[in-house]
Amino acid sequence: MEYFTIAKYQDWEIDQDWTSSENDQFLKKGNERVRITSHKDKIQIKRSLTFNRYTKTWVYDKKSSVLRVYVMCFNQFPISTAKFYNENGILIKETDHDEPYSFSLKELILKIKKEHDIDIEDNKQNVVVSRRIEEKIKKPVYEVYLPSKDSIGKRDYILIDGTTGDVLFESAYYSHDDQSIPPFDQYLYSLESKEKEDNAYYKTYKGKEYTKKEWERFQDEWHQNYEERNTSINFWGNVLNRK
Incomplete structure (x- = not known):
């Protein structure tokens, strides 16, 4: 006690x-x-x-x-x-509090130090770090705000997946610009735009219309089937040649 x-x-x-x-x-x-x-x-x-x-x-x-x-x-x-x-x-x-974040805080610190040469543990650095379970995208995230090397007063924003450590979105903004769209809202807008693009009409092939997402899936499946057919042909060709 x-x-x-x-x-x-x-x-x-x-x-x-x-x-x-x-x-x-x-x-x-x-x-x-x-x-x-x-x-x-x-x-x-x-x-x-x-x-x-x-x-x-x-x-x-x-x-x-x-x-x-x-x-x-x-x-x-x-x-x-x-x-x-x-x-x-x-x-x-x-x-x-660490359980939802497979990509740990220590890994985040190392990532930012390696990729941006900034130690976010150092209290003297002008940085802001936050994390949360973001309900709008159903995943844990880190948000990192760094001083930009391009201009005084400019900030770099990095959104990082709290599970994989992948960078989901990067942006830059001026901290005193009250009219600018918040970086995370920019990310949500980019997701909406991509979803619209993926689901819009993209191409017609052999009389069938495809969205961009459907066309990419069709191409992936076609290439996979092509590789499997070639592998099978090469296998039997090698067997017959041995005879």
Whole structure:
């Protein structure tokens, strides 16, 4: 069972970068930072390091000081396993926030570093990272916003499949342009346009009309059958030649 004790932070100093109050204190110790917030019935401890984007949060019962919730975050979204405890401090529930994402956060960090030479773990980098289960496309996704190397004020947007790690969509926009279409909405529009194109009339062959999608499927099947016929002919040709 874990309890909250303010004595743990007695050798920490006030963080002057933030405004503290009686119920909302900002403290620091070396590269460590902590925010202690007192609410009506709970006390929340949020700890972080100055050089990365990870935070750990503990929520304690204000009356008993017993730990009730623990959660870890990266750039404001929950990661790893969140833990929930009852009033007696007994673990009653766990939520694995990484489970829907076969393409892990660590893999995302490596991908962006390799392909864009930017460390999204570094708190000094001007980047934004988020992830969610996107109901409109029925899949988990990561959204990454990077400073563009082309122009100041311009941002690069990357939408990544949370299962495969494939890039679903890339775009660029100016952060102060309120009239621009949000990047994810651009992606949805591109999906709609492709679906219309795939299902529109494309070609007539031997009296039959095909949509683009149907024609591509027909070509794939034709080539597959062609390869199978050639394989069979070559096999029997080799057998007969041996005789």
